[in-house]
Amino acid sequence: MTLDCxxxxxxxxxxxxxxxxxxxxxxxxxxVVDRASPAGGATAAGMGHIVVMDGSEAQLDLTVxxxxxxxxxxxxxxxxxxYDPCGTLWIATDEEELATAEVKREVLRARGVEADLLTxxxxxxxxxxxxxGLAGGLRVPGDAVVYQPGATRWLLQRAVQAGAQLRPPVAxxxxxxxxxxxxxxxTLRARHVVVAAxxxxxxxxxxxxxxxxxxxxxxxxxxxxxAPGTCRHQLVELGYGRSAHGHxxxxxxxxxxxxxxxxxxxxxxRQYGATDASVEPGVLGRMLRRAxxxxxxxxxxxxxxxxxxxxxATSDGLPxxxxxxxxxxxxxxxxxxxxxxxxxxxxxxxxxxxxxGAPSSVALAPFAPARAMxxxxxx
Amino acid sequence: MKRERxxxxxxGGGPAGLAAAxxxxxxxxxxxxxxxxxxxxxxLWRADVRDAQSPxxxxxxxxxxxxxxxxxxxxxxxxxxxxxxxxxxxxHCADELLHLHADRVVLASGARxxxxxxxxxxxxxxxxxxxxxxxxxxxxxxxxxRVVVAGTGPLLLAVASALRRKGAKIVHVLEQTSRARLxxxxxxxxxxxxxxxxxxxxxxxxxxxxxxxxxxxxxxxGDPTLRRVTVTDARGSTSTIECDLLACGFGLVPQTRLxxxxxxxVDDGVVVxxxxxxxxxxxxxxGELCGIGGHEKALVEGQIAGLAAAGQLRSARAxxxxxxxxxxxxRRLARDFALRDALRRLVTDDTIVCRxxxxxxxxxxxxxxxxxxxxxxxxxxxPCQGRVCQPALAYLLGHGPDRPRPPLRPVPLGVLAELRxxxxxxxx
Numbered sequence: 141m142t143l144d145c146x147x148x149x150x151x152x153x154x155x156x157x158x159x160x161x162x163x164x165x166x167x168x169x170x171x172v173v174d175r176a177s178p179a180g181g182a183t184a185a186g187m188g189h190i191v192v193m194d195g196s197e198a199q200l201d202l203t204v205x206x207x208x209x210x211x212x213x214x215x216x217x218x219x220x221x222x223y224d225p226c227g228t229l230w231i232a233t234d235e236e237e238l239a240t241a242e243v244k245r246e247v248l249r250a251r252g253v254e255a256d257l258l259t260x261x262x263x264x265x266x267x268x269x270x271x272x273g274l275a276g277g278l279r280v281p282g283d284a285v286v287y288q289p290g291a292t293r294w295l296l297q298r299a300v301q302a303g304a305q306l307r308p309p310v311a312x313x314x315x316x317x318x319x320x321x322x323x324x325x326x327t328l329r330a331r332h333v334v335v336a337a338x339x340x341x342x343x344x345x346x347x348x349x350x351x352x353x354x355x356x357x358x359x360x361x362x363x364x365x366x367a368p369g370t371c372r373h374q375l376v377e378l379g380y381g382r383s384a385h386g387h388x389x390x391x392x393x394x395x396x397x398x399x400x401x402x403x404x405x406x407x408x409x410r411q412y413g414a415t416d417a418s419v420e421p422g423v424l425g426r427m428l429r430r431a432x433x434x435x436x437x438x439x440x441x442x443x444x445x446x447x448x449x450x451x452x453a454t455s456d457g458l459p460x461x462x463x464x465x466x467x468x469x470x471x472x473x474x475x476x477x478x479x480x481x482x483x484x485x486x487x488x489x490x491x492x493x494x495x496x497g498a499p500s501s502v503a504l505a506p507f508a509p510a511r512a513m514x515x516x517x518x519x
Numbered sequence: 520m521k522r523e524r525x526x527x528x529x530x531g532g533g534p535a536g537l538a539a540a541x542x543x544x545x546x547x548x549x550x551x552x553x554x555x556x557x558x559x560x561x562x563l564w565r566a567d568v569r570d571a572q573s574p575x576x577x578x579x580x581x582x583x584x585x586x587x588x589x590x591x592x593x594x595x596x597x598x599x600x601x602x603x604x605x606x607x608x609x610x611h612c613a614d615e616l617l618h619l620h621a622d623r624v625v626l627a628s629g630a631r632x633x634x635x636x637x638x639x640x641x642x643x644x645x646x647x648x649x650x651x652x653x654x655x656x657x658x659x660x661x662x663x664x665r666v667v668v669a670g671t672g673p674l675l676l677a678v679a680s681a682l683r684r685k686g687a688k689i690v691h692v693l694e695q696t697s698r699a700r701l702x703x704x705x706x707x708x709x710x711x712x713x714x715x716x717x718x719x720x721x722x723x724x725x726x727x728x729x730x731x732x733x734x735x736x737x738x739x740x741g742d743p744t745l746r747r748v749t750v751t752d753a754r755g756s757t758s759t760i761e762c763d764l765l766a767c768g769f770g771l772v773p774q775t776r777l778x779x780x781x782x783x784x785v786d787d788g789v790v791v792x793x794x795x796x797x798x799x800x801x802x803x804x805x806g807e808l809c810g811i812g813g814h815e816k817a818l819v820e821g822q823i824a825g826l827a828a829a830g831q832l833r834s835a836r837a838x839x840x841x842x843x844x845x846x847x848x849x850r851r852l853a854r855d856f857a858l859r860d861a862l863r864r865l866v867t868d869d870t871i872v873c874r875x876x877x878x879x880x881x882x883x884x885x886x887x888x889x890x891x892x893x894x895x896x897x898x899x900x901x902p903c904q905g906r907v908c909q910p911a912l913a914y915l916l917g918h919g920p921d922r923p924r925p926p927l928r929p930v931p932l933g934v935l936a937e938l939r940x941x942x943x944x945x946x947x
Contacts, residue, residue: 176891177888177895180890180891180894184894289894289895293895362932362935364932365902401897420940421603421925422939424938425935425936428935428936428938432932438932438933439933439936440933442902443929444901444926445900446925446935
């Protein structure tokens with residue numbers, strides 16, 4: 141049987157783009173397919189953070205290694221990526237959260253990640269728009285923000301320069317046994333198929349065992365008109381972890397990002413069970429009230445646009461990265477929830493290690509899809 | 520968040536909205552009318568409202584008195600920004616968030632000017648036709664200024680006449696439609712006897728304005744303020760005219776964002792039946808947003824919508840004849856002032872198409888859908904949220920409209936933070 145290429149990457153979001161680049165640079169013949177134009181799904185709907193997160197050991201491993209990979213590219217990124225090394229400032233609203241910040245600092249420092257505790261006065265000086273009465277904060281200066289549609293296009297352009305082929309938008313019907321069946325009737329054959337289709341991943345597979353593994357977790361965002369200098373760091377409340385890692389049906393948490401345009405991106409909300417992407421006024425209002433509570437200076441800024449999208453969430457907060465147990469031609473790279481921009485680079489490194497049987501600096505086992513399969517492996 | 524309740528809510532205070540509010544109030548309903556501008560009258564009438572002695576000023580003044588007498592609550596400078604349900608709208612007024620709950624809603628949000636990009640169209644001194652008219656009414660002095668009015672449609676002549684009354688020297692009125700089509704339109708006017716068409720008819724026949732049919736501007740020159748305009752025609756011959764101001768308007772496009780937010784069916788305008796009912800129950804639409812046809816169509820549609828929203832279906836149906844005549848006029852407008860293809864080819868690679876984000880034509884011309892264009896180029900992502908460039912790109916590239924997202928107009932974050940749902944267990 142002749143192959144059309146070495147690897148088909150299904151999904152032209154940021155994870156698929158990073159995988160395509162990594163594999164093409166390694167000399168693989170790569171074809172990228174997506175039902176829509178690049179970065180059109182969860183990638184575009186979200187924020188563009190490159191952050192270290194410590195929700196679990198494995199998450200810390202992946203975010204630390206991914207952030208390091210992003211930073212290797214700093215000098216070579218075009219303006220369109222809008223890479224901004226603004227760092228993250230975690231806000232402690234009370235003594236309990238400050239204690240959390242201290243623990244977090246130790247965890248990060250143990251991994252060689254720079255992190256500084258800030259007093260309440262230092263937080264106020266670093267971000268004058270924040271409210272008074274805060275307990276302090278934790279600054280992670282190595283974190284950054286990108287304009288993620290721009291970053292995705294840049295990764296794809298480089299992948300194409302390295303020999304990858306980006307197909308015009310075409311829906312993918314089915315993936316399995318080294319084949320990708322497209323809606324236009326053609327079937328691509330490859331040694332490996334990397335499925336980086338976010339929340340659509342399970343539906344493309346022949347097995348039904350992963351149908352509940354990735355759940356849509358809706359989020360709302362709002363963006364202001366241009367108001368440069370409103371915030372200087374990505375700002376996140378330490379309570380964000382409760383929202384991100386908890387399993388409440390609905391929660392909001394303070395998260396701001398300064399954009400290169402001078403605009404401020406305002407988040408965040410998390411909801412399970414929502415199925416349509418319309419902006420829900422009740423959730424939006426709650427999210428914005430939280431934002432104004434922590435940063436009163438925002439109240440006067442104009443909101444020009446709001447939107448909602450879906451994070452592809454797994455139950456343990458870790459992406460599914462690895463081969464399907466019963467069909468090792470299919471390698472998943474999906475379910476990154478809200479960390480796809482950060483972990484795209486690290487995911488691509490994992491995928492490369494898996495496909496080439498090479499050693500990986502990040503342990504592969506915690507990401508193996510088998511853990512999320514209903515009824516056990518191979519069901 | 521302040522809550523208000525009314526039986527009929529009319530969105531828009533132009534001819535259609537005014538007629539709808541009066542009709543519904545006359546049928547005994549409680550009515551609220553809101554408009555995002557500080558003054559009633561809509562785009563067409565508002566221009567003259569400051570002058571209470573002008574015909575339109577008197578018209579609007581009379582209507583305002585009648586609405587007040589009928590107990591209609593009129594809220595000006597109030598903008599609908601989001602909807603909880605088709606009859607539950609949020610509006611923004613003076614940094615306050617209002618929750619408006621109605622039994623029936625009449626949409627009368629009118630139209631906006633279509634501005635087509637061409638080299639130099641962003642220079643100081645180049646305006647939209649309606650924009651320049653509004654500025655002049657607000658005090659911009661045009662006395663002795665040389666003005667070229669260009670684009671298409673009856674509005675060009677009306678605005679040129681108004682500018683001349685303010686002392687402007689009208690160098691040219693450039694009408695892109697051909698002389699033959701213009702003549703056909705002029706001949707058809709006898710079928711539509713009214714003040715508007717009588718006036719137009721006089722202007723067309725009298726040749727009082729330096730009207731040139733079948734010609735259009737292809738470049739505006741200056742340093743950077745406008746100095747000259749290059750004009751071309753179907754034969755490709757060009758000439759250059761010295762002028763101080765250029766007012767352009769390539770017709771009107773229905774303002775359907777609110778209707779689309781409420782999930783009303785939209786094609787060339789909001790789709791309505793003979794009683795002005797949209798595809799969404801309890802939501803009516805009237806006037807330019809259902810299709811461009813001028814103020815007489817707006818008045819009769821508004822009256823029908825107001826009566827129908829008040830449950831007076833028999834009275835509403837009695838106006839079917841007037842509505843039919845108004846729609847026939849609208850069809851003639853659309854036919855005789857259809858934009859010629861050459862206007863699609865005025866843009867050059869470096870012509871700015873999105874003024875908010877400085878996006879040139881070369882960045883957008885190969886994109887096939889509005890959303891991808893936005894993500895890739897930031898076109899339409901600025902403060903106007905595509906209100907100017909989206910209709911132009913719809914014409915130039917055939918882009919469908921992107922899904923409208925709240926807020927429909929930029930609102931202070933502190934106001935939007937007051938959003939609270941009033942219906943349990945529903946998303947929208």
